[in-house]
Amino acid sequence: xxxxxxxxxxxxxxxxxxxxxxxxxxxxxxxxxxxxxxxxxxxxxxxxxxxxxxxxxxxxxxxxxxxxxxxxxxxxxxxxx
Numbered sequence: 001x002x003x004x005x006x007x008x009x010x011x012x013x014x015x016x017x018x019x020x021x022x023x024x025x026x027x028x029x030x031x032x033x034x035x036x037x038x039x040x041x042x043x044x045x046x047x048x049x050x051x052x053x054x055x056x057x058x059x060x061x062x063x064x065x066x067x068x069x070x071x072x073x074x075x076x077x078x079x080x081x
Contacts, residue, residue: 002026013064031056032065032073039077049077 002010002021010021013030021028029037035052038044044052056063057070 031063032069036073036076039080046077046080050074053077 002024007026009027009029011029011034012018012021018028018030032053035044035049039046039049053070053074056065057067060067
């Protein structure tokens, strides 16, 4: 489908799907990447991004992201202008 519609990125958080997509030569972005991109593009402000990431981090049963990865994104946002 990605080839058919000539997409730039595929969006998924599932590791097996990410590996398969990458093996076909496509770029992959997940939830945390979308949040960071939205911030970098000015679609979300710093406060909103931090709140979203903290909510994701505090709900580890609902969202399955490693806390170190969330901390990396939080640091990038906190250390930006």
